[in-house]
Amino acid sequence: MAEETPEPPETPNPDLRDVDPEARARALQSVLVEEGILSTDAVDEVISTYESDVGPMNGARVVARAWTDPDYRERLLEEGISAVAELDVEVNDEVMELRVVENAPDVHNVVVCTLCSCYPWAVLGLPPTWYKSPAYRSRVVDEPRALLREEFDTDLPDSVDVEVWDSNSEIRYMVLPQRPEGTDGLSEDELAELVTRNSMIGVERLGGVEA
Amino acid sequence: MDGIHDVGGMDSFRRLPPDQPDDASPFHHxxxxxxxxxxxxxxxxxxxxxxxxxxxxxxxxxxxxxxxxxxxxxxxxxxxxxxxxxxxxxxxxxxxxxxxxxxxxxxxxxxxxxxxxxxxxxxxxxxMSEREGEVGKPAFSEGDRVRVRKEHPSSHTRCPRYVRGCVGEVASYRGVHVFPDANAHGEERAEPLYNVRFDSGELWGEANTDGDGLHIELWEPYLDSV
Missing domain, CATH: 1.10.472.20 (Nitrile hydratase, beta subunit)
Incomplete structure (x- = not known):
């Protein structure tokens, strides 16, 4: 049974597309400010929040805590965002459901959004350009090992299973990397410095692999 | 819809763009x-x-x-x-x-x-896409084998082309979530959502993939039982 297809939206006026995007953004901003929908300080605050408060450093603190506190690790894997909120980090309001997937000596996880650019903003901030690119989104689902090796120097042996997570719903994914060996004496802050953004997306790997 | 946004498994996009923006600012401008x-x-x-x-x-x-x-x-x-x-x-x-x-x-x-x-x-x-207390019992449970319906709607869907027609296993039930296919067109209704794992070989053919598994969230209307 064919369902009724809704009318597609009108083709946008190409003229607006010909104008410099900065001027277009400022024009729309002006109208919304005049309509009382937006304010100048709200725009400034959004920009400064993404520039200084939310970013991979929040995810790194979450990972470091999970490495040093087994109970916290359990809660993080079970409840995601509420475990993140336990730490005094700036949690971005947009992301409500976070799932953390854990690497192991024989498992490596990697995250993508093939349909758009869904990304765990709350813990990692806004995505890098490559994460949003068709080159990454098209290839990581069928050739994850080759992509990780060629683009990120991450060479995974056959003994490690590669599991890809395509985030197409409002559930967001973050990888919990393994704690690197030889880090026993480090403090939580020192550990957090070892955690890279890319290791939480899953294009890099921390810690060892099964022989 | 089968649009250019649905790129999973497409070839020839070549190298990744540089790793920008960096931690200093997420914006180029x-x-x-x-x-x-x-x-x-x-x-x-x-x-x-x-x-x-x-x-x-x-x-x-x-x-x-x-x-x-x-x-x-x-x-x-x-x-x-x-x-x-x-x-x-x-x-x-x-x-x-x-x-x-x-x-x-x-x-x-x-x-x-x-x-x-x-x-x-x-x-x-x-x-917040989860809707508690709506809809009855989910049709599938963990461990069930499911086949993704081979549908090609010309309207919005969050079921990418590359999983259609393939058989996977329900890894988790995620609760009842707003169904994007209806919501994009003005009808807000919720459907059971599952995390489904596919063997990479099932999706691409063993010779065309070097991965092991792929997990994706699929709403109940996308799925048939096997």
């Missing part, structure tokens, strides 16, 4: 941050919601999609949706943008510290 704020204003004020926004981006012509920078595409979608919502007039917006570009008009400034918290509250609601 300040206006990209403005677009981020305009997007949040649209969601937070109820002018449009997430599924409608995604559908709008998907309706851009493939050539425009591939050749236009990310935030510029977002801006094009946000303009159209504010126009559709009756908040702005496209002709007026064009006139104003041209005047700002020519340096003949100033950007309107006004401070209101209440604005952002109110908008973010609205944004939070938009992203």
């Amino acid at each position: 300040e206006w990209e941050g403005v677009v981020q704020a305009l997007y949040l204003a649209g969601l937070g004020s109820g002018a449009f919601h997430l599924d409608r926004f995604r559908y709008e981006l998907e309706t851009h012509e493939p050539e425009y999609h591939l050749e236009t920078p990310y935030y510029e595409r977002w801006l094009t979608a946000v303009e159209s949706l504010f126009d559709e919502a009756g908040v702005v007039d496209r002709e007026e917006l064009l006139e104003r943008a041209r005047a700002i570009e020519a340096g003949e008009r100033e950007v309107t400034e006004e401070t209101d510290p209440e604005r952002l918290p109110e908008l973010l509250e609205g944004v939070r609601e938009v992203y």
Whole structure:
């Protein structure tokens, strides 16, 4: 049974597309400010929040805590965002459901959004350009090992299973990397410095692999 | 819809672009941050919601999609949706943008510290897709084998082409979530959502993949039991 297809939206006026995007953004901003929908300080605050408060450093603190506190690790894997909120980090309001997937000596996880650019903003901030690119989104689902090796120097042996997570719903994914060996004496802050953004997306790997 | 946005498994896009922006700033230009704020204003004020926004981006012509920078595409979608919502007039917006570009008009400034918290509250609601207490029992449970229906709707869907027709295993039940295919077209209803794992070989053929498994969230209407 064919369902009724809704009318597609009108083709946008190409003229607006010909104008410099900065001027277009400022024009729309002006109208919304005049309509009382937006304010100048709200725009400034959004920009400064993404520039200084939310970013991979929040995810790194979450990972470091999970490495040093087994109970916290359990809660993080079970409840995601509420475990993140336990730490005094700036949690971005947009992301409500976070799932953390854990690497192991024989498992490596990697995250993508093939349909758009869904990304765990709350813990990692806004995505890098490559994460949003068709080159990454098209290839990581069928050739994850080759992509990780060629683009990120991450060479995974056959003994490690590669599991890809395509985030197409409002559930967001973050990888919990393994704690690197030889880090026993480090403090939580020192550990957090070892955690890279890319290791939480899953294009890099921390810690060892099964022989 | 089977659009250029649905790229999973496509070939020949070649190398990844450089790793930018970096930790110092997530934006290449300040206006990209403005677009981020305009997007949040649209969601937070109820002018449009997430599924409608995604559908709008998907309706851009493939050539425009591939050749236009990310935030510029977002801006094009946000303009159209504010126009559709009756908040702005496209002709007026064009006139104003041209005047700002020519340096003949100033950007309107006004401070209101209440604005952002109110908008973010609205944004939070938009992203909260789980609906408790709706719909009866889920049809599938963990461990069930399911086949993705081979449907090619010309309207919005979050079921990518590469899983259609393939058999996977329900890894987790995620609760009842707003169904994007209906929501993008003005009907908010919720359906059971599952995380389904596919063997990579099932999706691509053993000879064409070097991965082991792929996990994706699929709503119940996408699935048949095997």
